[in-house]
Amino acid sequence: MRKVETLTKSDGSTTYRVRFRHGISAKTGKPLQTSESFDRKADADTFAKWLDALGPQGALDRLYAGEQEKGIPTLDQVAADHIRLLTGIEEGTRLGYERLWARSWGHLIGTTRADQLTADIVRQAVNDLAAGKGLTGEAYSTKSLENQRGLLSGVVARCIELGHLTRNPVKGVRLPEGRRVAVDSIDDEDDAEMVCLTHEEWEALYATFSPHYLPFLRFLVGTGCRWGEAVVLRRGDVDLGARTIKIRRALKWSGDGARVIGPPKTKKGRRTIALPAEVVKDLRPLLDGKAGRDLVFTAPRGGMIAHRTFWSKNWRPALWRAQHCAAHIPKDCRCGTGEPHRCKVHSDPPGACGCRGTLAQSPRIHDLRHTHASWLLAAGTPIHVVQARLGHESIQTTVDTYSHLLPDAQLLAAEAASLAFAGRAGGGSWLPRVESLPDDALRHLAHAVSDETARRSPAIAGRVAVDGAA
Incomplete structure (x- = not known):
């Protein structure tokens, strides 16, 4: 065990010092000599044992663990600062974030120290929210769970920025299937x-x-x-x-x-x-x-x-x-x-x-x-036009919200390309391809053909007359 030195101060009181090497000198490249002093010999002896068992850094971490904990905020405290310091939002939105945190993460993990948040804690909290164990007792919808995860991600990013965490424990956590909110219970x-x-x-x-x-x-x-x-x-x-x-x-x-x-x-x-x-x-x-x-x-x-x-x-x-x-x-x-x-x-x-x-x-x-x-997307309206009409700040919002409505339009485009190949090849029939279209896609195609026929009606009529004369 490391030696414990006994020192007598000028006022007659006694202190106990433990010397050890920790860190490297920038000038010489050699280990630095340092020490810790204690008022009680028992504390000095304990620290000396930690040095032997844990090494200098481990012993220091254990010695100052209490002081470190006092300086580390809870997730509730980090969330309050995160929401307060958000820029570019209205006060009503800020109030909504505060309420969202309080009824979801704040209720479940708000008292957790910022440096102790793990992926397992997040997973359990997500499952609890989906099961209706939040402050309000309601089982949240999938979209609401996504909103809550977005808020938690912002709070975790601040924890990383402040040095309380080294990695993001929210990343990769999958959301469970939320419930469909009944129309007679809420309209939000x-x-x-x-x-x-x-x-x-x-x-x-x-x-x-x-x-x-x-x-x-x-x-x-x-x-x-x-x-x-x-x-x-x-x-x-x-x-x-x-x-x-x-x-x-x-x-x-x-x-x-x-x-x-x-x-x-x-x-x-x-x-x-x-x-x-x-x-x-x-x-x-x-x-x-x-x-x-x-x-x-x-x-x-x-x-x-x-x-x-x-x-x-x-x-x-x-x-x-x-x-x-x-x-x-x-x-x-x-x-x-x-x-x-x-x-x-x-x-x-x-x-x-x-x-x-x-x-x-x-x-x-x-x-x-x-x-x-x-309706706009089904009619073939470009998605950037839909974005402008709805007033979405980013087209990504429009894509994320309505991308699942686009497959029929993609199918229609693919069939249109297939018809073009058949026409250029001069062989094969386009009718089976049209017959294979879904009802909605076929309806849109029929409207498009009708409109184009009306636009070209004089030319088509003249061509039919010439073909008939021949």
Whole structure:
């Protein structure tokens, strides 16, 4: 064991010193002589034993472990600083991040020291969130889990930046399959699993709404605007002559939890959107007599449309009616009204009946935006045009959100190339290739051929006449 030296100070007190070599001299390249002093001989003897067993660095780490722990923050503390120091976001967004951390990671691993976070701890926390063990007790959807992992990744990056971690324990952790959030439990665009309606499904839903809200609904699905952008649209933002609207503002949360009107979600959210003819027709009577700052869409009694009221009194009842045929809606049933709890026929509103012509899916209001994008992509609209129309800041957001809707378009393109090869070769039949197309792709191809035939009709007619004369 290392020798423990006893030293007497000028005031008569005694200290105990242990000498050892640690580090290398930059000048000579030889080990440096250093020492540690103690007030108690027992502490000096213990440190001497650590030197023999653990070496200089191990002994020092153990000696100062308590002091090191005092200086290392918890994940809650790192997260608070990370969120506070984020730039380029609004206070409402910052408040949302704080709440997201508190109800997810903060509840499960917030007290963990920043230097002790491991991949296993992260995996267990992810599984706990998926199983509904977060602060709210709800089982999160896949998209919500992705949002939570993104926030944790930012906090971990700060831990690495501060030197508390040397590697990212979040990297490579796979997310479990989240649950589909029920339409009657929440209607939050950030926690939604995407539902894209077909034209037939849209018509089934549209037909169940009260006349007052029909223009508003067709505006949402016809423009892809967010709810918060549509409800604050003003008369001055609409140019019916040019068939365009300008998105300049949106309804959002403030830092104190209140609803305020501010700029759109992203810089590219400030945009001009061309309107379909059907939406222009709907807007004309709504704009009559309104001043430039008046809202385009209002509640039946005037004023801004409230999301919660619209959802509970209009969207959810209309959705239930669209999911049930007349034969499955008893005479006295009130499940398809704004007061389903008063229904004396059913204790709980029954699920979709599944009959022909009814709606099988359960979309949320925000799914009208997804439906709009899906219709554009199915019609062959370039994805960068979809990005501009939706106001996504990055095209990567558009690709990540809607890439699964592109395979049919890719198949159509491949078949078009195949038809070109067959035509150039001068042999073979293109009919079997057309017959192999999916119904949606065949429908789009038929529309395209019809439009092109109409455009070329004089030339085609002349060619047919010449061929017939020959």
